[in-house]
Structure formats: structure tokens, C-alpha cells
Amino acid sequence: MTRTSSIKITIIGLGYVGLPLAVEFSKLYKVIGYDIDVNRINSLNDGFDITNEVDFKNLPKLKNLIFTSDLNEIIDSNIYIITVPTPVDINKKPDLSILQNATRMVAKIIKKGDIIIYESTVYPGCTEEICVPILENFSLLKYNTDFFCGYSPERINPGDKVNTLTKIKKVTSGSTNDIAIFIDQLYSSIIIAGTHLAPSIKVAEASKAIENAQRDVNISFVNELALIFDRMDIDTNDVLAAASTKWNFLNFKPGLVGGHCIGVDPYYLASKSLELGYSPNVILSGRKVNESMGKFIVEKCVKLLIDNNFKINKSKALILGITFKENCPDIRNTRVIDIYRELIKLDMEVDFYDPIANSKNVFDEYNISLITKENLSNYDLIIYAVSHQDFLNIDLLNLKSSEKAIIYDVKGALPIKIVNARL
Numbered sequence: 188m189t190r191t192s193s194i195k196i197t198i199i200g201l202g203y204v205g206l207p208l209a210v211e212f213s214k215l216y217k218v219i220g221y222d223i224d225v226n227r228i229n230s231l232n233d234g235f236d237i238t239n240e241v242d243f244k245n246l247p248k249l250k251n252l253i254f255t256s257d258l259n260e261i262i263d264s265n266i267y268i269i270t271v272p273t274p275v276d277i278n279k280k281p282d283l284s285i286l287q288n289a290t291r292m293v294a295k296i297i298k299k300g301d302i303i304i305y306e307s308t309v310y311p312g313c314t315e316e317i318c319v320p321i322l323e324n325f326s327l328l329k330y331n332t333d334f335f336c337g338y339s340p341e342r343i344n345p346g347d348k349v350n351t352l353t354k355i356k357k358v359t360s361g362s363t364n365d366i367a368i369f370i371d372q373l374y375s376s377i378i379i380a381g382t383h384l385a386p387s388i389k390v391a392e393a394s395k396a397i398e399n400a401q402r403d404v405n406i407s408f409v410n411e412l413a414l415i416f417d418r419m420d421i422d423t424n425d426v427l428a429a430a431s432t433k434w435n436f437l438n439f440k441p442g443l444v445g446g447h448c449i450g451v452d453p454y455y456l457a458s459k460s461l462e463l464g465y466s467p468n469v470i471l472s473g474r475k476v477n478e479s480m481g482k483f484i485v486e487k488c489v490k491l492l493i494d495n496n497f498k499i500n501k502s503k504a505l506i507l508g509i510t511f512k513e514n515c516p517d518i519r520n521t522r523v524i525d526i527y528r529e530l531i532k533l534d535m536e537v538d539f540y541d542p543i544a545n546s547k548n549v550f551d552e553y554n555i556s557l558i559t560k561e562n563l564s565n566y567d568l569i570i571y572a573v574s575h576q577d578f579l580n581i582d583l584l585n586l587k588s589s590e591k592a593i594i595y596d597v598k599g600a601l602p603i604k605i606v607n608a609r610l
Contacts, residue, residue: 194373197221197264199289201231201254203238203517204306204341205270207352210241211377213252219261220254228256237545239516240345262296266373269293270306270341272447274520275454279474281310283317290318294325297334304337304370308452310459311393314338315362330362337361337370338388340395345446346515356380360391399452400470405439406449407473410480413441413610417487424599424609441610442597443572444477445522446511481525484610488568488595489533491607495591497567500534505566505586508573509541509549509557513598516543523572524553538563542577567592571606574598 194216198209201222209220222228230236231254234243255261271289276282286307293303303322305314319330328334342355357378361367371384385391413423423441431438444450453470460467492502511521530537538558541549546557563581565588571578583594584605594601596609603609 194266195219195264196266196268197261199267199269199293200271200307201227202270202272203240203345204343205268206231206236206238207240207343208268208270208306208341209252210246210249211352213249215376216251218252219264220252221256221258221261222254223256225256228254237516238345240343258292258296265298265300266302266304267293267297268304268306272519273307273309273451273455274447275451279454281455281458283309283313287317287321290321291325294322297322297326297328299328299333302335302337302366302370304339306339306341308340308395308399308448308455309392310396310455311389312459313392314388335362335366336388337366338391339370339374340391340398342398345517346512353377353379357382358385358391358394359383360385360388362388393456396452396456399449400456400473402439403444403449403453403477404469404473405437406442406444407476409439409441410444411476413480414476414483417483422609440599441480443480443511443522443525445520446517447519450477450511450520450522478522478525480610481522482529484526484570484595484597485529485533487608488570488593491593491595492568495593497591497593502567503536503538503565503588504530504568504570505538505540505563506530506570506572507540507578507581508543508571508575509539509553509555510544510573510575513574514543514576516545516548518544518549518552526570526572527553527555535568538566541573541575543575569594571596571598571601574600 196212196216197219198205199221201220209218212218236243269289271285273286274282305318314336319336322334323330337360339357339359343352344350357374359371359374359382361370367384371382375382385394416423416426427438430436453474457467457470489499492499506523506527509521509523510516510518527537539555540558540563549555549557563586566586567588569583569586593607594605596606599609
């Protein structure tokens with residue numbers, strides 16, 4: 188590997204993936220964290236991370252790390268790692284605009300010998316079919332002669348303080364054998380869990396695509412079971428508890444599948460598959476089931492309210508949690524919003540409470556104002572949507588409007604004696 192002193196890394200995009208990566212690399216190399224969001228840069232320079240992935244207060248001073256939104260400060264780097272979001276559009280098609288913009292930006296400043304590594308989730312072939320031509324066109328340099336590429340899919344699990352960046356095995360790849368080895372050694376220097384060197388960039392891209400597609404399909408199976416067992420008046424969680432006594436049973440839980448990975452990545456694989464003439468029936472069927480769960484939950488809650496003689500359009504509901512997962516402030520692609528939208532269609536009054544989410548981000552993204560804990564009271568329906576640790580201190584029974592008020596547990600995490608139903 189090139190001498191540590193000669194390696195200068197720029198991380199493009201300082202979100203849930205880029206920031207922890209920048210911090211870890213800066214322990215060994217000179218690192219610049221770059222983001223076009225000036226407010227984000229200012230916050231990081233003040234030692235505050237809105238994602239809660241990095242606790243600057245308990246970190247030693249990072250002498251080799253600077254944050255900037257000034258392109259002039261990153262032109263001397265020789266390794267560029269791109270970690271920008273790759274969402275889907277309103278039609279569930281891959282939206283590569285952010286990735287393409289980041290690639291154009293880097294292409295204008297790279298030099299001979301530079302390496303560009305992608306961590307953003309894409310479909311197999313995207314790096315070399317989409318990104319490399321952009322790099323060549325805007326840099327006027329030749330791929331694998333003047334500059335090189337790699338792909339190392341991110342495996343960040345937002346909110347997880349146990350399975351952190353360095354403790355999760357990292358897949359690596361490079362555009363030539365020598366570059367692949369160099370990139371693998373680069374990541375090996377910070378990843379305690381080790382690395383897996385894939386034989387090609389396309390294989391590395393595909394490995395990321397199937398990781399989340401597999402989990403999505405597994406969850407869709409138990410979600411479908413929940414739909415079936417509800418009609419049989421059987422508690423799905425009781426069935427899973429019984430079935431999981433067998434040693435090789437995969438104990439996935441039913442629930443809402445959102446976020447920027449599991450709820451998005453399968454569409455990237457499906458889109459490429461359709462482009463090649465094959466309809467990925469299992470993947471798309473799983474997505475269809477998972478995207479129906481918000482509506483199912485509301486239909487179940489409405490039935491329970493009617494059974495208890497509540498008038499739906501005069502009922503007041505509380506949704507606990509708006510983030511896509513517990514103990515994490517990330518609201519991107521949260522499917523809890525599906526529950527809210529279904530309730531609003533019924534002219535119900537709906538409050539949202541989430542002490543983890545950033546209220547400004549929630550309003551900007553969904554036009555929803557979060558309620559404060561002090562104003563929680565008198566609900567006909569309480570939907571426990573996200574299992575935040577903070578919710579353990581709330582007496583849900585005390586928030587009910589009457590004995591007949593409904594508590595619905597999406598997460599299967601509440602004491603069974605206090606809930607009327609659970610997913």
C-alpha cells in the first residue's frame with residue numbers, strides 16, 4: 188500500500204455513512220469531509236452531529252480531519268470516496284441524480300493517479316456504466332490508465348451502537364487487480380472485522396443489492412403471515428415464538444419496512460432486472476406486501492374502534508414514533524407516514540410524538556408538527572409505531588380517553604395485557 192503519509196482522502200457526503208467513515212479514516216490518514224450542505228458543515232465544525240452516529244464529545248481531537256463545503260480544499264486529495272444518497276423517485280425508479288452530480292463535481296478536480304471509490308447503493312453495473320463515463324467526459328482522463336475506481340458498499344446500521352462501522356465486515360473491489368488490492372488494504376486498515384475482496388466492481392454492487400432485497404423478502408413473508416393470521420384470529424407473534432423453537436427457523440418479525448436501505452434498494456435490483464428483460468416477481472411481490480402494511484394497520488384499528496362504539500371521524504389518535512426505526516433520528520422513507528395518511532383520510536385528529544426525530548426536518552419533509560410530551564392526553568387510539576427507548580417511560584394507559592380506547596402495538600414490544608391488538 189502507498190505510504191500512509193501520502194494518502195489524502197476526501198469523503199463526499201457526510202450523512203449516516205460518510206461521517207463515521209471520515210472519522211475512522213482520520214485516525215490514520217489525512218481526511219477532508221466534504222458536503223454541499225453548509226449548515227451541515229457548520230454543525231460538524233461546532234462538534235454536533237444531527238444523525239447521532241458520532242459523539243464528538245467523547246472522541247479525542249481529530250487532528251487529521253477537517254470539514255468543508257469549499258471545493259478548493261479537496262483538490263489535493265488522491266482518494267475520493269462518494270457516499271451520497273441514492274433514493275427512488277415517485278415511481279419507484281432509481282434516482283441517480285445526486286450520485287451523478289457528485290461524480291461530475293469530482294471529475295472536474297481529479298488528477299492522474301487518483302482513485303474514486305463509491306459506497307452509495309446502486310444496481311450492478313452502475314459504477315462502470317454510469318459513473319465512469321461521467322468521470323472520463325468531465326476530467327478528460329482515461330479510465331484505468333489515468334484514474335481508477337472501486338466500489339465498497341456501505342453497511343452502516345443507523346442507531347446501532349454495537350454493530351458499528353469497524354465491526355462489520357467490509358466488501359471491497361477495484362477496477363484493476365492492483366487497485367482492488369490497494370483499496371482492500373486501505374479499508375482493512377480501519378475495519379477490525381476484516382474485509383472481503385470481491386472479484387469485480389459489479390459483484391460488489393450486486394452483493395449490496397441482494398443483502399437488503401433478501402431481508403425485504405423475508406419480512407414480507409412474515410407480513411403476509413400477519414395478514415393471513417389476522418383473518419384466523421391468531422397472534423402472529425405467538426406463531427413465530429412457537430415456530431422459532433426449531434433450530435433452523437429464521438425468526439423475522441412483521442412490521443413497517445422503510446428507511447433508505449431495505450425499503451429502497453430492492454427497487455434498484457428490480458429496475459436493472461426489468462431493463463434486462465426479466466421480471467423479478469419475488470422481489471416486487473415482497474415490496475407490494477410490505478408497502479401495504481400501513482393501510483392494513485389502519486383498517487385493523489378502525490375495526491377495533493367501531494367495535495368499541497367510537498365514531499371514526501370524531502376520534503383522536505396518537506402515533507408514537509415517526510422515524511424509520513427505533514432510537515434513530517432518520518425519517519427518510521419512513522413508512523409510519525402511511526399510517527398517518529390513512530388516518531387523515533378518515534378525518535381523524537392525529538398527533539405525532541417522537542422525541543428522537545428533528546421537528547424541523549419532520550415539518551420540512553412531511554408538513555407535520557410534532558407534539559410535545561406535556562401535551563399528550565385523551566386519545567381514542569394509540570398506535571405504538573416505533574420502539575424508542577424514551578417511550579418506555581410513558582404510561583400509555585394514562586393517555587387513553589376511556590377504558591374502551593384502543594392501543595395497537597405495531598412492534599410487538601408492549602406488555603400484551605395493555606394492548607388491544609398487535610401486528
